[in-house]
Amino acid sequence: MNSDGTPPRDDPKQGASPGVSIVVPVLNEAKYLEVAVGRLLDQSYDGPLEVVLALGPSHDDTHVVAHRLADVDSRVLLVDNPSGRTPAGLNLAIAASQFSYVVRCDGHAEVPTDYVAVAIETLQRTGADNVGGIMAAEGVTPFEMAVARAMTTPLGVGGASFHIGGHEGPAPTVYLGAFTRSALDRVGGYDESMVRAQDWEMNLRIRESGGLIWFTPKMRVTYRPRGSIRTLANQYFDYGRWRREVVRRHPSTVSARYLAAPVAVTGVIAGTIAGLISAWGGPAWLSLGWLAPVGYLLLIGAGSLVVGRGLPASAWWRFPIVLTTMHGSWGFGFLVGSKH
Secondary structure, eight states, rough: OOTOOOOOOOOOOTSSSEEEEEEEEEESSSTTHHHHHHHHHOOOOOOEEEEEEEEOOOOSSSHHHHHHHHHHHHTTTEEETTOOHHHHHHHHHHHHSSEEEEEEETTTTBBTHHHEEEEEEEEHHHOOEEEEEEEOOOOSHHHHHHHHHHSSSSSHHOOOOOOOOHHHHOSSSOOEEEHHHHHHHHHOOTTTSSSSHHHHHHHHHHHEEEEETTEEEEEEEEOOOOOSHHHHHHHHHHHHHHHHHEEEEOGGGOOOHHHHHHHHHHHHHHHHHHHHHHHSSSGGGGGGGGHHHHHHHHHHHHHHHHHTTTTTHHHHHTTHHHHHHHHHHHHHHHHHHOOO
16 A cells, blocks of 8 residues: 555556556356456456456355455455445445556456457557447347347447447447546546446546547457346336436436437327227327327337347247337336436
């Protein structure tokens, strides 16, 4: 530690690769953690590297796995994250880390061996404060394959480059991210009151402080989608709730893409109610309300024929169900809000 109580920062010699701290919030990841950390330690990067795991109160053997990894490799450091919340864990891991570049990762992410090397090269080449790449959803079961396809198409998640890919360049946000420590210090790290959407919110603050967020398709992280309707619905409901919180705090960030799902949910519900009132003896003109739910179903059906092309039959028939679950859950979540 330095005399002021802060962790030491690396001071690489001329020509040497700078040190990199990889920070990972971990909660109930016993199944995936060993593989994930193994990939991080096997990076082709030729500079100093450490992996800091912020351990939440897991209900499986995550702590056992984490301590075994730390015992085997001194580059693995452990810190406690009593709340178990992602932003708190990230801030604790960052505070315990020592190097000038910070790579954010997850306990179940599968990164390629050149991930860190590409990240540091891109940060240095572009002068960006944060760089990141593609959240490459890949499913194993038929349901997961349907979710993965939905997560990589504008029909499912909109046009964000970190979902569907695109050309390298500035972006509002990226998946996970590799940061300069100076940028994290400048904005005060993650907002711990943001249970979800903390990455998007902090990237917004970095941009508002004059920083640059940079997307590169060369940084590709394998992501395993949710495996059931219930877990998918819960995930996207939370996404919607916390995106509403971002909009509440930063009204200028609202866009048509974020409003599409709540507008669709509102329209389908209102149209269905109007159509039922007409069918039960109400004014005939209210029957026009059926246009909203019928139009949405036609859009989903036609989109599934086009976007779902190439999926195995067992995944293809699940694709419309996945789309409506994602849209409906996100839209309801946005309308309800975070109650923060």
